[in-house]
Amino acid sequence: MKQMYIPVNTSLSFLLISLFATIMPAQAQSAASAKASAATSTSTSTPTSTAKPSLTVTATQVGSGQMATKLVANGSVAAWQEATIGSQSSGLRITELMVNVGDVVKRGQVLASFDSEAVRADLAQAKAALAEAEATALDSIANADRARGLQASGAISKQQIGQYLTAEQTAKARVAAAKASLDVQQLRLKYTQVVAPDAGVISARMATVGAVLGNGAELFRMIRQGRLEWRAEVTSADLSKLTAGMTATVMAPNGEQTQGKVRMVAPTVDVTNRAGLVYVDLILPKDKTAAAFKPGMFARGEFLLGSSQAITIPQQAVVVRDGFSYVFKLNPDQRVTQVKIQTGRRMQVNGSEQIEVLSGINAGTQIAASGVGFLNDGDLVKLVAPSAAVGAAPAAPAAKK
Known part of the structure:
Protein backbone atom coordinates (compact mmCIF):
# COMPACT_ATOMS: atom_id res chain seq x y z
CA MET A 1 0.00 0.00 0.00
CA LYS A 2 2.71 2.40 0.83
CA GLN A 3 4.48 1.90 -2.46
CA MET A 4 1.26 2.65 -4.48
CA TYR A 5 0.33 5.92 -2.57
CA ILE A 6 3.51 7.82 -3.27
CA PRO A 7 3.28 7.84 -7.10
CA VAL A 8 -0.41 9.02 -7.02
CA ASN A 9 0.38 12.11 -4.88
CA THR A 10 3.41 12.93 -6.99
CA SER A 11 1.38 12.94 -10.23
CA LEU A 12 -1.25 15.25 -8.70
CA SER A 13 1.40 17.69 -7.54
CA PHE A 14 2.93 17.82 -10.98
CA LEU A 15 -0.51 18.43 -12.47
CA LEU A 16 -1.28 21.35 -10.11
CA ILE A 17 2.11 22.97 -10.68
CA SER A 18 1.71 22.78 -14.44
CA LEU A 19 -1.77 24.34 -14.29
CA PHE A 20 -0.57 27.21 -12.06
CA ALA A 21 2.34 27.98 -14.39
CA THR A 22 -0.09 28.20 -17.31
CA ILE A 23 -2.62 30.53 -15.60
CA MET A 24 -0.21 33.12 -14.03
CA PRO A 25 1.51 34.33 -17.26
CA ALA A 26 -1.89 34.76 -18.87
CA GLN A 27 -3.09 36.92 -15.98
CA ALA A 28 0.12 39.01 -16.06
CA GLN A 29 -0.26 39.53 -19.80
CA SER A 30 -3.90 40.60 -19.34
CA ALA A 31 -2.92 43.12 -16.66
CA ALA A 32 -0.16 44.59 -18.84
CA SER A 33 -2.57 44.87 -21.73
CA ALA A 34 -5.10 46.64 -19.52
CA LYS A 35 -2.50 49.15 -18.32
CA ALA A 36 -1.34 49.86 -21.90
CA SER A 37 -4.93 50.31 -23.01
CA ALA A 38 -5.61 52.71 -20.14
CA ALA A 39 -2.50 54.74 -20.93
CA THR A 40 -3.49 54.90 -24.57
CA SER A 41 -7.00 56.02 -23.79
CA THR A 42 -5.66 58.69 -21.37
CA SER A 43 -3.26 60.08 -23.94
CA THR A 44 -5.87 60.15 -26.69
CA SER A 45 -8.45 61.76 -24.43
CA THR A 46 -6.12 64.79 -23.60
CA PRO A 47 -6.93 67.65 -26.07
CA THR A 48 -4.17 69.70 -27.72
CA SER A 49 -5.85 72.89 -26.60
CA THR A 50 -4.43 72.48 -23.08
CA ALA A 51 -0.90 73.39 -24.33
CA LYS A 52 0.30 76.54 -22.54
CA PRO A 53 1.12 79.63 -24.68
CA SER A 54 4.68 80.94 -24.57
CA LEU A 55 3.70 84.61 -24.30
CA THR A 56 0.78 87.00 -24.07
CA VAL A 57 0.92 89.51 -26.93
CA THR A 58 -1.16 92.20 -28.61
CA ALA A 59 -1.86 92.18 -32.32
CA THR A 60 -1.76 94.86 -34.99
CA GLN A 61 -2.24 94.98 -38.71
CA VAL A 62 0.32 96.05 -41.28
CA GLY A 63 -0.98 99.41 -42.45
CA SER A 64 -0.42 101.75 -45.36
CA GLY A 65 -0.46 105.50 -45.74
CA GLN A 66 1.44 108.60 -46.72
CA MET A 67 4.99 108.84 -45.36
CA ALA A 68 7.27 111.85 -45.60
CA THR A 69 10.35 111.69 -47.81
CA LYS A 70 13.36 113.26 -46.09
CA LEU A 71 16.96 114.07 -46.96
CA VAL A 72 19.46 113.80 -44.08
CA ALA A 73 22.47 116.12 -44.03
CA ASN A 74 25.18 117.36 -41.67
CA GLY A 75 26.58 120.83 -41.29
CA SER A 76 27.62 123.67 -39.02
CA VAL A 77 25.71 126.41 -37.25
CA ALA A 78 26.94 129.93 -38.06
CA ALA A 79 25.88 133.52 -37.65
CA TRP A 80 23.68 134.87 -40.41
CA GLN A 81 25.88 137.96 -40.57
CA GLU A 82 28.65 138.93 -38.15
CA ALA A 83 29.24 142.68 -38.02
CA THR A 84 32.64 144.13 -37.12
CA ILE A 85 32.43 147.28 -34.99
CA GLY A 86 35.58 149.42 -35.16
CA SER A 87 36.91 152.75 -33.98
CA GLN A 88 36.44 155.89 -36.08
CA SER A 89 38.64 158.00 -33.81
CA SER A 90 42.41 158.07 -34.03
CA GLY A 91 44.71 158.58 -31.09
CA LEU A 92 41.96 158.66 -28.44
CA ARG A 93 41.93 156.65 -25.22
CA ILE A 94 39.05 154.31 -24.29
CA THR A 95 37.47 155.49 -21.04
CA GLU A 96 34.46 153.17 -20.64
CA LEU A 97 33.05 149.90 -22.04
CA MET A 98 29.30 149.42 -21.64
CA VAL A 99 28.81 145.87 -22.99
CA ASN A 100 30.41 142.47 -22.79
CA VAL A 101 30.29 139.22 -24.75
CA GLY A 102 26.80 137.75 -24.88
CA ASP A 103 24.94 141.01 -24.27
CA VAL A 104 21.91 141.74 -26.42
CA VAL A 105 22.07 145.29 -27.78
CA VAL A 110 26.33 153.10 -26.85
CA LEU A 111 28.94 150.35 -26.60
CA ALA A 112 32.12 152.26 -25.65
CA SER A 113 33.33 155.82 -24.96
CA PHE A 114 36.61 157.60 -25.78
CA ASP A 115 38.24 160.55 -24.01
CA SER A 116 36.65 163.64 -25.61
CA GLU A 117 38.55 166.55 -23.95
CA ALA A 118 40.90 167.18 -26.87
CA VAL A 119 38.07 166.89 -29.35
CA ARG A 120 35.94 169.38 -27.45
CA ALA A 121 38.83 171.87 -27.43
CA ASP A 122 39.23 171.51 -31.19
CA LEU A 123 35.49 171.95 -31.55
CA ALA A 124 35.57 175.22 -29.62
CA GLN A 125 38.43 176.47 -31.77
CA ALA A 126 36.48 175.63 -34.92
CA LYS A 127 33.47 177.55 -33.65
CA ALA A 128 35.62 180.60 -32.97
CA ALA A 129 37.17 180.40 -36.44
CA LEU A 130 33.70 180.27 -37.95
CA ALA A 131 32.61 183.35 -36.01
CA GLU A 132 35.68 185.26 -37.19
CA ALA A 133 35.10 184.25 -40.78
CA GLU A 134 31.46 185.28 -40.62
CA ALA A 135 32.42 188.76 -39.20
CA THR A 136 34.97 189.30 -41.93
CA ALA A 137 32.45 188.23 -44.50
CA LEU A 138 29.89 190.77 -43.28
CA ASP A 139 32.41 193.61 -43.76
CA SER A 140 33.38 192.37 -47.20
CA ILE A 141 29.76 192.04 -48.27
CA ALA A 142 29.04 195.63 -47.15
CA ASN A 143 32.01 197.01 -49.07
CA ALA A 144 30.99 195.10 -52.17
CA ASP A 145 27.44 196.44 -51.96
CA ARG A 146 28.70 200.07 -51.76
CA ALA A 147 31.02 199.50 -54.71
CA ARG A 148 28.12 198.24 -56.80
CA GLY A 149 26.15 201.38 -55.91
CA LEU A 150 28.98 203.69 -57.05
CA GLN A 151 29.78 201.71 -60.19
CA ALA A 152 27.36 203.70 -62.39
CA SER A 153 28.54 207.13 -61.12
CA GLY A 154 32.21 206.48 -61.89
CA ALA A 155 33.35 207.69 -58.44
CA ILE A 156 35.66 204.70 -58.07
CA SER A 157 37.63 202.82 -60.62
CA LYS A 158 36.66 199.49 -62.01
CA GLN A 159 39.78 197.98 -60.45
CA GLN A 160 38.69 198.96 -56.96
CA ILE A 161 35.19 197.66 -57.61
CA GLY A 162 36.69 194.35 -58.68
CA GLN A 163 38.78 194.17 -55.51
CA TYR A 164 35.72 194.66 -53.32
CA LEU A 165 33.77 192.00 -55.18
CA THR A 166 36.70 189.56 -54.93
CA ALA A 167 37.05 190.21 -51.20
CA GLU A 168 33.35 189.41 -50.83
CA GLN A 169 33.70 186.04 -52.53
CA THR A 170 36.84 185.23 -50.54
CA ALA A 171 35.11 186.00 -47.27
CA LYS A 172 32.17 183.77 -48.18
CA ALA A 173 34.55 180.93 -49.05
CA ARG A 174 36.30 181.30 -45.70
CA VAL A 175 32.96 181.06 -43.93
CA ALA A 176 32.19 177.83 -45.82
CA ALA A 177 35.63 176.41 -44.91
CA ALA A 178 35.12 177.31 -41.26
CA LYS A 179 31.72 175.56 -41.28
CA ALA A 180 33.29 172.45 -42.80
CA SER A 181 36.00 172.46 -40.16
CA LEU A 182 33.34 172.78 -37.47
CA ASP A 183 31.45 169.79 -38.97
CA VAL A 184 34.64 167.72 -38.84
CA GLN A 185 35.13 168.47 -35.16
CA GLN A 186 31.49 167.69 -34.43
CA LEU A 187 31.91 164.31 -36.15
CA ARG A 188 35.02 163.65 -34.08
CA LEU A 189 33.03 164.38 -30.97
CA LYS A 190 30.28 162.05 -32.18
CA TYR A 191 32.80 159.28 -32.84
CA THR A 192 34.01 159.41 -29.24
CA GLN A 193 30.98 157.19 -28.55
CA VAL A 194 30.82 153.83 -30.35
CA VAL A 195 27.23 152.78 -31.04
CA ALA A 196 25.72 149.54 -32.34
CA PRO A 197 25.03 149.67 -36.10
CA ASP A 198 22.17 147.18 -35.72
CA ALA A 199 20.38 145.09 -33.12
CA GLY A 200 22.10 141.84 -32.22
CA VAL A 201 24.27 139.89 -29.79
CA ILE A 202 27.86 140.77 -28.94
CA SER A 203 29.95 137.75 -29.93
CA ALA A 204 33.48 139.09 -29.25
CA ARG A 205 35.15 142.04 -27.52
CA MET A 206 38.69 143.13 -28.31
CA ALA A 207 38.61 146.57 -26.65
CA THR A 208 40.09 147.26 -23.22
CA VAL A 209 39.76 150.35 -21.01
CA GLY A 210 42.74 152.70 -21.34
CA ALA A 211 43.84 151.51 -24.77
CA VAL A 212 44.73 154.12 -27.39
CA LEU A 213 43.61 152.86 -30.77
CA GLY A 214 44.06 153.96 -34.34
CA ASN A 215 41.35 154.69 -36.83
CA GLY A 216 39.56 151.51 -37.91
CA ALA A 217 40.75 149.32 -35.02
CA GLU A 218 38.33 146.46 -34.27
CA LEU A 219 36.51 146.80 -30.95
CA PHE A 220 33.57 144.34 -31.05
CA ARG A 221 31.93 141.66 -33.16
CA MET A 222 28.19 141.29 -33.25
CA ILE A 223 25.74 138.69 -34.58
CA ARG A 224 23.31 140.85 -36.48
CA GLN A 225 19.73 140.55 -35.19
CA GLY A 226 20.78 137.44 -33.28
CA ARG A 227 19.99 135.33 -36.36
CA LEU A 228 21.67 131.97 -36.84
CA GLU A 229 21.77 129.73 -39.88
CA TRP A 230 22.58 126.08 -40.51
CA ARG A 231 25.01 125.51 -43.37
CA ALA A 232 24.22 121.96 -44.48
CA GLU A 233 26.63 120.02 -46.67
CA VAL A 234 24.67 118.20 -49.38
CA THR A 235 26.12 115.97 -52.08
CA SER A 236 25.95 117.18 -55.66
CA ALA A 237 23.51 114.37 -56.50
CA ASP A 238 20.97 115.59 -53.93
CA LEU A 239 21.58 119.32 -54.28
CA SER A 240 19.07 119.65 -57.11
CA LYS A 241 16.28 118.30 -54.87
CA LEU A 242 16.42 121.37 -52.61
CA THR A 243 14.99 124.80 -53.35
CA ALA A 244 14.54 128.03 -51.41
CA GLY A 245 11.56 127.95 -49.05
CA MET A 246 11.73 124.26 -48.13
CA THR A 247 11.40 123.36 -44.46
CA ALA A 248 14.04 121.53 -42.43
CA THR A 249 14.35 120.09 -38.94
CA VAL A 250 17.72 120.72 -37.29
CA MET A 251 18.98 118.83 -34.23
CA ALA A 252 21.59 120.23 -31.82
CA PRO A 253 24.24 117.98 -30.21
CA ASN A 254 22.20 117.83 -26.97
CA GLY A 255 19.11 116.57 -28.79
CA GLU A 256 17.14 119.82 -28.92
CA GLN A 257 15.32 120.35 -32.23
CA THR A 258 14.19 123.44 -34.09
CA GLN A 259 12.66 124.27 -37.43
CA GLY A 260 14.32 126.11 -40.28
CA LYS A 261 13.67 127.36 -43.80
CA VAL A 262 16.02 127.10 -46.76
CA ARG A 263 17.18 130.63 -47.62
CA MET A 264 19.58 129.83 -50.43
CA VAL A 265 21.27 126.94 -52.19
CA ALA A 266 24.93 127.59 -53.02
CA PRO A 267 25.54 128.11 -56.76
CA THR A 268 28.84 126.19 -56.63
CA VAL A 269 30.09 122.82 -55.35
CA ASP A 270 33.33 122.27 -53.44
CA VAL A 271 35.80 120.45 -55.68
CA THR A 272 37.39 118.61 -52.73
CA ASN A 273 34.33 116.76 -51.43
CA ARG A 274 31.84 117.40 -54.26
CA ALA A 275 29.31 118.85 -51.79
CA GLY A 276 27.42 122.12 -51.85
CA LEU A 277 26.21 124.33 -49.02
CA VAL A 278 22.54 124.90 -48.28
CA TYR A 279 21.84 127.93 -46.09
CA VAL A 280 18.94 127.35 -43.68
CA ASP A 281 17.60 130.15 -41.48
CA LEU A 282 16.93 128.75 -38.00
CA ILE A 283 13.69 129.63 -36.23
CA LEU A 284 14.72 129.78 -32.56
CA PRO A 285 12.03 130.24 -29.90
CA LYS A 286 12.97 132.22 -26.83
CA ASP A 287 13.48 129.25 -24.51
CA LYS A 288 16.13 126.62 -23.85
CA THR A 289 16.07 125.66 -27.53
CA ALA A 290 17.74 128.96 -28.47
CA ALA A 291 20.50 128.29 -25.94
CA ALA A 292 21.17 124.87 -27.49
CA PHE A 293 22.34 126.35 -30.80
CA LYS A 294 25.64 128.24 -30.90
CA PRO A 295 27.70 129.45 -33.86
CA GLY A 296 30.42 127.00 -34.80
CA MET A 297 28.78 123.85 -33.46
CA PHE A 298 27.98 120.73 -35.50
CA ALA A 299 24.33 119.95 -36.22
CA ARG A 300 22.38 117.26 -38.02
CA GLY A 301 19.18 117.91 -39.90
CA GLU A 302 16.54 116.64 -42.29
CA PHE A 303 14.94 118.32 -45.30
CA LEU A 304 11.29 117.55 -45.99
CA LEU A 305 11.05 116.72 -49.70
CA GLY A 306 7.44 115.53 -49.83
CA SER A 307 5.48 112.33 -49.16
CA SER A 308 4.61 109.04 -50.85
CA GLN A 309 2.51 105.91 -50.23
CA ALA A 310 4.18 103.32 -47.97
CA ILE A 311 3.49 100.13 -45.99
CA THR A 312 4.03 100.88 -42.30
CA ILE A 313 4.29 98.98 -39.03
CA PRO A 314 4.92 100.11 -35.44
CA GLN A 315 8.55 100.24 -34.38
CA GLN A 316 7.90 97.96 -31.38
CA ALA A 317 6.71 95.19 -33.70
CA VAL A 318 10.18 94.83 -35.25
CA VAL A 319 12.96 92.74 -33.74
CA VAL A 320 16.55 92.82 -35.02
CA ARG A 321 18.47 89.54 -34.98
CA ASP A 322 21.81 88.82 -36.63
CA GLY A 323 21.69 92.18 -38.37
CA PHE A 324 18.29 91.59 -40.01
CA SER A 325 14.81 92.87 -39.17
CA TYR A 326 11.96 90.46 -38.45
CA VAL A 327 8.26 90.53 -37.54
CA PHE A 328 6.07 87.70 -36.26
CA LYS A 329 3.01 86.90 -38.35
CA LEU A 330 0.00 85.58 -36.39
CA ASN A 331 -1.52 82.38 -37.77
CA PRO A 332 -5.12 81.12 -37.25
CA ASP A 333 -3.85 78.40 -34.86
CA GLN A 334 -2.48 81.17 -32.55
CA ARG A 335 1.09 80.33 -33.50
CA VAL A 336 3.56 82.82 -34.92
CA THR A 337 5.77 82.70 -38.00
CA GLN A 338 8.98 84.70 -38.09
CA VAL A 339 9.13 86.81 -41.30
CA LYS A 340 12.20 88.66 -42.52
CA ILE A 341 11.52 92.20 -43.76
CA GLN A 342 13.41 95.12 -45.28
CA THR A 343 12.84 98.46 -43.57
CA GLY A 344 13.02 101.98 -44.96
CA ARG A 345 11.93 105.40 -43.72
CA ARG A 346 10.85 106.25 -40.19
CA MET A 347 8.17 108.69 -39.08
CA GLN A 348 6.50 109.86 -35.87
CA VAL A 349 2.70 109.45 -35.90
CA ASN A 350 0.80 110.57 -32.78
CA GLY A 351 3.85 109.98 -30.61
CA SER A 352 4.48 106.49 -32.03
CA GLU A 353 7.31 105.73 -34.41
CA GLN A 354 6.27 104.03 -37.63
CA ILE A 355 8.68 102.15 -39.91
CA GLU A 356 8.29 101.68 -43.64
CA VAL A 357 8.38 98.08 -44.93
CA LEU A 358 9.99 97.81 -48.34
CA SER A 359 9.56 94.04 -48.75
CA GLY A 360 8.72 90.86 -46.86
CA ILE A 361 5.10 91.42 -45.79
CA ASN A 362 1.89 92.86 -47.24
CA ALA A 363 -0.57 95.41 -45.93
CA GLY A 364 -3.41 93.97 -43.85
CA THR A 365 -1.36 91.10 -42.42
CA GLN A 366 -1.84 90.57 -38.68
CA ILE A 367 1.39 90.60 -36.68
CA ALA A 368 2.44 90.61 -33.05
CA ALA A 369 2.82 94.14 -31.70
CA SER A 370 4.36 93.52 -28.27
CA GLY A 371 6.81 91.14 -26.67
CA VAL A 372 8.37 90.23 -30.00
CA GLY A 373 11.83 90.14 -28.48
CA PHE A 374 10.86 86.99 -26.54
CA LEU A 375 9.22 85.11 -29.42
CA ASN A 376 10.61 82.36 -31.62
CA ASP A 377 9.34 80.89 -34.85
CA GLY A 378 6.37 78.57 -34.21
CA ASP A 379 5.64 79.71 -30.63
CA LEU A 380 2.08 79.48 -29.35
CA VAL A 381 0.82 82.86 -28.08
CA LYS A 382 -2.23 84.30 -26.35
CA LEU A 383 -3.81 87.45 -27.76
CA VAL A 384 -5.09 90.19 -25.46
CA ALA A 385 -6.46 93.68 -26.03
CA PRO A 386 -3.81 96.44 -26.17
CA SER A 387 -5.17 98.08 -22.99
CA ALA A 388 -4.66 94.86 -21.03
CA ALA A 389 -1.00 94.76 -21.94
CA VAL A 390 -0.23 98.39 -21.02
CA GLY A 391 2.19 98.57 -18.12
CA ALA A 392 2.71 94.81 -18.01
CA ALA A 393 6.21 93.50 -18.55
CA PRO A 394 6.46 90.76 -21.18
CA ALA A 395 6.52 87.27 -19.70
CA ALA A 396 9.43 84.94 -20.30
CA PRO A 397 8.88 81.99 -22.64
CA ALA A 398 7.59 78.82 -20.97
CA ALA A 399 10.23 76.18 -20.34
CA LYS A 400 9.99 73.22 -22.65
CA LYS A 401 9.95 69.88 -20.89
Missing part, protein backbone atom coordinates in the same frame (compact mmCIF):
# COMPACT_ATOMS: atom_id res chain seq x y z
CA LYS A 106 19.74 147.55 -29.74
CA ARG A 107 20.45 149.66 -32.76
CA GLY A 108 22.12 152.94 -31.71
CA GLN A 109 23.02 151.74 -28.19
